[in-house]
Amino acid sequence: MFSRPGILHLQLVARLSLLVSILAALFAPGLLAQKIELSVDALKTGAKIDRNIFGQFSEHLGHGVYEGIWVGADSAIPNTRGIRNDVVAALKALKVPNVRWPGGCFADEYHWRKGIGRSDRRSVTLNPNWGGVVEPNTFGTHEFLDFIEQIGSEAYLSVNVGSGTPEEAAEWLEYLTAALPTTLAKERAANGHPAPYKIAYLGIGNESWDCGGNMTPDYYLDQLKIYSRFVRNFHPEQQERQAMRKIAVGPGGNGPRWTEWTETIMKAYQSHTWSWDLSGLSLHNYTVVKWPPAYASVGFGEAEYAQILKSTLEMEGLVSKYSSIMDKYDPQKKVALVVDEWGGWYAPLPGSNPGFLVQQNSLRDAILAALNLNIFARHADRVRMANIAQMINVLQAMIITDQEKMVLTPTYYVFKMYVPFEDATFVPVSFNSGSYAHGDQTLPRLDAIAAKDTSGKLWLALTNVDPNQRAEIELRLAGVNAKSASGETLTAPKVDSVNTFASPHTVAPEPFRAQVEGGKLSLTLAPKSVTVVAIEP
Ligand code: AHR
Numbered sequence: 001m002f003s004r005p006g007i008l009h010l011q012l013v014a015r016l017s018l019l020v021s022i023l024a025a026l027f028a029p030g031l032l033a034q035k036i037e038l039s040v041d042a043l044k045t046g047a048k049i050d051r052n053i054f055g056q057f058s059e060h061l062g063h064g065v066y067e068g069i070w071v072g073a074d075s076a077i078p079n080t081r082g083i084r085n086d087v088v089a090a091l092k093a094l095k096v097p098n099v100r101w102p103g104g105c106f107a108d109e110y111h112w113r114k115g116i117g118r119s120d121r122r123s124v125t126l127n128p129n130w131g132g133v134v135e136p137n138t139f140g141t142h143e144f145l146d147f148i149e150q151i152g153s154e155a156y157l158s159v160n161v162g163s164g165t166p167e168e169a170a171e172w173l174e175y176l177t178a179a180l181p182t183t184l185a186k187e188r189a190a191n192g193h194p195a196p197y198k199i200a201y202l203g204i205g206n207e208s209w210d211c212g213g214n215m216t217p218d219y220y221l222d223q224l225k226i227y228s229r230f231v232r233n234f235h236p237e238q239q240e241r242q243a244m245r246k247i248a249v250g251p252g253g254n255g256p257r258w259t260e261w262t263e264t265i266m267k268a269y270q271s272h273t274w275s276w277d278l279s280g281l282s283l284h285n286y287t288v289v290k291w292p293p294a295y296a297s298v299g300f301g302e303a304e305y306a307q308i309l310k311s312t313l314e315m316e317g318l319v320s321k322y323s324s325i326m327d328k329y330d331p332q333k334k335v336a337l338v339v340d341e342w343g344g345w346y347a348p349l350p351g352s353n354p355g356f357l358v359q360q361n362s363l364r365d366a367i368l369a370a371l372n373l374n375i376f377a378r379h380a381d382r383v384r385m386a387n388i389a390q391m392i393n394v395l396q397a398m399i400i401t402d403q404e405k406m407v408l409t410p411t412y413y414v415f416k417m418y419v420p421f422e423d424a425t426f427v428p429v430s431f432n433s434g435s436y437a438h439g440d441q442t443l444p445r446l447d448a449i450a451a452k453d454t455s456g457k458l459w460l461a462l463t464n465v466d467p468n469q470r471a472e473i474e475l476r477l478a479g480v481n482a483k484s485a486s487g488e489t490l491t492a493p494k495v496d497s498v499n500t501f502a503s504p505h506t507v508a509p510e511p512f513r514a515q516v517e518g519g520k521l522s523l524t525l526a527p528k529s530v531t532v533v534a535i536e537p
Contacts, residue, residue: 035474036472037476038430040458041477041479042452042458042479043479045425045426046381046426046427048424049380049423049424049425050383051422051423053383054386054421055098056098056391057100057101057104057390058099058100058101058391059103059105059107059389059394060102060110061130062130062353062355062358063356064392066138066139067393067403068399071083080150081143082139083147083150084401086406087406088151090398091151091153092151094416097154097422098156098200099387100158100201101144101155102144102157103206104206104390105207106129107206107212109163110160112140112141112172115140116175116191117191122137129211129355141172154198155200156340156387157199157203158203158206159203159205161205161227162212166227171184173199173202173233177196178196196236198237199238200244202231202233202245207249207252209249209257210252221264224265228248228278245279246278247279247280247338248265250282252283252284253284262281266325266328269330270329270330281326281338282338283319284340286342286343286344287343287344293346297344297347297365298496298498299496305438305496305528306438308344308364309443310442310443312344312368313375313443315339315342315375319337319379319382326382338387340385341389342372342387342388343365343390343395343396344368356393357390357394358393359395359396360498361498362495362497363494363496366490367530370414370447370461371463372386373418377426378449402501408499408504408508410492410497416509417490418532420534421459423453426451427450427452429450434446436466436467443465445464446463448461458480458534459532460531460533463531467528470525470526472523475522475523480537482535483536485535485536486512486536487512487533489526490510491526491528491530
């Protein structure tokens with residue numbers, strides 16, 4: 001059919017196209033990048049990664065509580081005593097260690113008595129911080145603690161220092177925790193809970209330097225001493241080992257004002273007497289770049305991806321800075337740095353109530369979450385608690401609802417993938433991250449942490465920040481037998497890919513496996529991805 005010169009021509013074309021495809025493969029983005037060597041010695045362990053760094057925050061704000069958690073017992077949305085079942089099931093899978101409630105700025109205007117007793121007789125108030133909407137108080141103390149029990153978590157209550165009194169806060173704690181038949185304990189029993197509640201964490205005020213009362217550090221310190229002294233937990237099982245931990249308001253960013261605040265509290269702590277104590281100092285830091293928040297949570301490109309992620313890495317500097325101030329006054333690290341508000345804060349979604357802080361949640365947020373969790377894990381000796389803002393429908397949420405519909409966000413999946421790191425022991429990882437640059441932003445290309453879980457299994461979390469190139473990892477392991485690595489990886493077509501009610505699985509984890517070959521474990525990470533693997537012997 002073909003003449004000899006025709007066959008030769010075809011062979012030449014075939015060879016040329018093979019050569020072209022080999023060259024194309026060699027110069028394909030993923031292969032151009034050099035292999036990144038990662039070394040982990042499983043025998044070199046560090047601090048415990050406290051499960052509480054995976055804490056959540058739920059404020060009376062927008063649809064964070066009403067609709068997000070609470071639909072009421074008469075709702076057509078399946079619920080248990082008014083709390084929606086789909087949300088509870090999703091949160092149970094996250095093994096949420098603690099939930100901070102009722103705020104935020106809301107906490108310093110919250111009066112607990114308005115949220116107890118028969119729901120049809122509760123005061124209807126306003127929520128001036130967040131859209132000025134009506135606050136029905138139908139979700140109050142008992143409903144919150146029912147929710148905590150349903151998801152299997154612990155309560156982190158923020159008491160009202162701004163517009164409340166030490167007496168009001170002390171009575172709330174007595175109402176909650178007294179086992180003896182005081183009038184308040186009997187009232188609790190009459191409201192349906194004869195047994196005292198356990199309250200694991202107590203936040204003394206919220207942002208008392210701003211929405212919590214614009215106090216000076218010295219004025220707040222005086223308040224802190226009074227609340228710490230008189231707001232007592234009477235639960236019989238919380239008198240010693242399980243004692244309630246008290247968390248003071250700490251810094252809210254970078255700069256001399258926050259240094260002074262931290263110095264004031266920690267210096268006083270150094271010489272504190274029996275009459276007051278402290279277990280944690282909070283840090284609030286959002287990834288926002290511009291104030292008021294102007295970056296979009298959807299429909300952005302690589303420039304905003306790089307800017308936001310570069311900005312989120314500032315958490316490392318803040319945590320290091322405040323840890324070293326704390327080290328000066330508390331070298332034994334008795335006081336934890338509690339990052340109880342963090343996450344991406346973007347422009348409100350068009351058409352939403354700006355006071356409701358509604359935003360979408362993209363693959364970028366998943367990467368942002370992983371980078372912050374890694375920072376907390378690396379500082380596990382001091383950072384022993386953190387609360388992402390906020391759990392449902394507000395800011396960087398785990399869950400978005402609309403009436404009966406619910407969707408899990410990319411951030412939800414990162415928290416789920418990181419569950420094995422709860423209470424695991426940190427194991428140092430050495431690597432040269434390389435860099436990823438876009439425009440005038442340059443960031444580390446790779447991030448990684450490792451830890452041994454409570455059964456001794458070694459886990460690795462690897463983030464490839466680069467949205468264009470795969471990362472080829474060569475893992476050198478010591479102190480552990482390894483045949484393979486298996487787990488999950490999370491990526492999506494675009495940096496701004498999101499999950500919606502119509503398309504809920506655009507950003508969802510996929511199984512991931514890697515084998516040991518020639519004594520080495522090679523892992524290929526997709527561009528813009530988070531991967532969590534267990535090392536299998
Ligand atoms: O999370 C939203 C708000 O941000 C909180 O109410 C406040 O503490 C912070 O300023």
